[in-house]
Amino acid sequence: MLHTTHIDELARAAGFSAAGIAAVPEPGSAEDLEEQQRFAAWVEEGRAGEMEYLKRRDAAGRLVRSSVRVVLPWARSVIVCAANYHSGAPRSTDAAPEGAGWIARYAWTGNGKRPTDYHKVLLRRLDKLRDRLSQEAGPFESRCFVDTGPVVERVYARYAGIGWVGKNTCILNQELGSWLFLGVVVTSLEVAAPVALALAPDRCGSCTRCIDACPTGALTGERAMDANRCIAYLTIEKRGEIPEGLRAGIGRQVFGCDICQDVCPWNRRAPIAADPELAARRELVNPALEWLAGMDEAEFGQWFNGSPVRRAKWRGFRRNLAIAMGNSGLPRYLPQLREWSQDTDPAVAEAAAWAVGNLRRDKSGGERL
Numbered sequence: 526m527l528h529t530t531h532i533d534e535l536a537r538a539a540g541f542s543a544a545g546i547a548a549v550p551e552p553g554s555a556e557d558l559e560e561q562q563r564f565a566a567w568v569e570e571g572r573a574g575e576m577e578y579l580k581r582r583d584a585a586g587r588l589v590r591s592s593v594r595v596v597l598p599w600a601r602s603v604i605v606c607a608a609n610y611h612s613g614a615p616r617s618t619d620a621a622p623e624g625a626g627w628i629a630r631y632a633w634t635g636n637g638k639r640p641t642d643y644h645k646v647l648l649r650r651l652d653k654l655r656d657r658l659s660q661e662a663g664p665f666e667s668r669c670f671v672d673t674g675p676v677v678e679r680v681y682a683r684y685a686g687i688g689w690v691g692k693n694t695c696i697l698n699q700e701l702g703s704w705l706f707l708g709v710v711v712t713s714l715e716v717a718a719p720v721a722l723a724l725a726p727d728r729c730g731s732c733t734r735c736i737d738a739c740p741t742g743a744l745t746g747e748r749a750m751d752a753n754r755c756i757a758y759l760t761i762e763k764r765g766e767i768p769e770g771l772r773a774g775i776g777r778q779v780f781g782c783d784i785c786q787d788v789c790p791w792n793r794r795a796p797i798a799a800d801p802e803l804a805a806r807r808e809l810v811n812p813a814l815e816w817l818a819g820m821d822e823a824e825f826g827q828w829f830n831g832s833p834v835r836r837a838k839w840r841g842f843r844r845n846l847a848i849a850m851g852n853s854g855l856p857r858y859l860p861q862l863r864e865w866s867q868d869t870d871p872a873v874a875e876a877a878a879w880a881v882g883n884l885r886r887d888k889s890g891g892e893r894l
C-alpha cells in the first residue's frame with residue numbers, strides 16, 4: 526500500500542519539489558480516468574502532428590499510451606514527482622536585446638559549456654526513491670520514466686495532486702507554478718487513500734492570458750492544444766519545412782516556446798529553483814542569433830550534446846535560426862542567410878531563402894527588391 530504523505534517525504538529526500546500518487550484504473554472500467562481517454566481522441570483528430578511515437582499501437586491495435594496498463598498490465602499506481610527548474614527572469618515575453626533568439630528555459634540546464642540532461646537527473650532521483658521504497662515495502666514491480674514512457678504524465682500528475690491542468694495544458698502547482706519537470710514511477714502497489722481527495726482545485730478562473738498570447742493559435746481553449754500549430758512542436762519535433770503561414774508567429778523562438786507559461790500569473794510568484802543540477806547556463810538566455818548561427822556542427826555538439834536541443838538536430842536548429850533571422854527585420858543577417866540558402870539540407874535552404882525574401886521586403890518598405 527502506498528501513502529501520499531510518506532511518498533512526498535521520500536521524494537523530497539531524493540531531490541524533488543513535490544510528489545503524489547495516482548491509482549491506475551482498469552482501462553474501460555467505470556473508474557477509468559476521463560482525461561486519459563481524451564488522449565485517443567486527440568491522436569485521432571490529428572493533433573499529434575508527425576509525433577509517431579504518440580500514435581504507436583500494440584498487437585491488438587490499442588494505442589500504447591491509451592492506458593498505462595496496455596504496456597504494463599501489472600500497473601496499479603503511478604508515483605508522480607516534480608522538479609522545479611524555474612530559473613527566474615528574464616521571460617521570453619520581456620523586451621530583449623536586438624538580435625536575441627530564445628531557447629526554451631527547460632533546455633538551459635547545465636554547467637558552463639556542458640549541458641545536464643533533465644531526463645538523466647530525474648531518473649537518478651526516481652531510482653533513489655524507488656530503492657528506498659523497496660527497502661520498506663519489499664519486492665514489487667516498477668518502471669521509472671521521464672518523458673519517454675507510455676504514460677500521459679500530466680493526467681497522472683493531476684490525479685496525484687501535483688497541480689491542475691491549466692488552459693495552456695501545463696501542470697500548474699499553486700506554490701511552484703508550472704516550471705516543473707515531471708517524472709514517474711509506475712508500480713504494482715495499490716494506493717491507500719481515495720485519489721479524489723488529492724485533486725488540486727482549478728485556479729485558472731476566467732483568465733485566458735495563455736490562449737490570448739499564443740502567437741500561432743495552438744491552444745484550443747479546452748485544455749488541449751493542436752500540436753501542429755505549437756512552436757514547441759514546430760521547432761523541436763517537426764522535421765523538414767515549417768508551414769509558411771506559421772513562421773511569422775515563431776518570432777525569435779529558436780528551440781521550444783515558453784510564451785504561454787511566461788504570461789501565466791501563477792508563474793509570477795513561483796519560487797526560483799535552488800537545484801545545482803538544473804541551473805541555467807547563462808549563455809543560453811537571450812542568445813545572440815549570430816552566435817548560434819556561427820556554430821559549426823562540432824561546436825553545436827559541444828554546447829548541446831546531452832541537452833534537449835540536440836533533438837532538433839543541427840539542421841533543424843539552423844532551419845529555426847533562419848526563420849528567427851527572417852523575422853528579425855535585421856538586414857545584417859542577409860549574408861549568412863544567402864549562404865544557407867545554398868545549403869545541402871533542403872529545409873535549411875528553403876527557410877533561408879524565405880528569410881532573405883522577408884528581410885528584403887522589410888528593407889524596401891513592403892516591395893520586393
Ligand code: B12
Nearest residue numbers: 560564629672677678679690695696706707757758781782
Ligand atoms: C508530446 C509532448 C509535447 C508536445 C505536445 C504537448 C501537448 N500539450 O500535448 C509538444 C512538442 C508541443 C510539447 C511542448 C512542450 N512540452 Co511536452 N511533452 C510531451 C509528452 C512527451 C507527451 C504529452 C502528450 O501525451 N500530449 C498529448 C495530450 C493529449 O496530452 P496532455 O497535454 O498531456 O493532455 C492531457 C491532459 O491535459 C488531460 N486533461 C487534464 N485535465 C483536463 C481537463 C479537460 C477539460 C480536458 C479537455 C483535458 C484535460 O487531457 C489530455 C489528454 O489525455 C510529455 C511527457 C509525457 N510522457 O506525458 C511532455 C511534457 C508534457 N512536456 C513538458 C514540457 C516542459 C513542454 C514544454 C514546456 C517545452 C518547451 N518549453 O518548449 C512545451 C509546453 C507546451 C504546452 N503548452 O504544452 C512537460 C510538462 C510539465 C508540466 N509542468 O506540465 C512534460 C510532462 C515532460 C516532462 N516529463 O516534464 N510537449
Ligand code: SF4
Nearest residue numbers: 739755756782784785
Ligand atoms: S508553447 Fe508557445 S506556441 Fe505552444 S501553445 Fe504555448 S504559446 Fe502557443
Ligand code: SF4
Nearest residue numbers: 691692729732735789
Ligand atoms: S495564463 Fe491564466 S488561463 Fe493560462 S494557465 Fe495561467 S492561469 Fe490558467
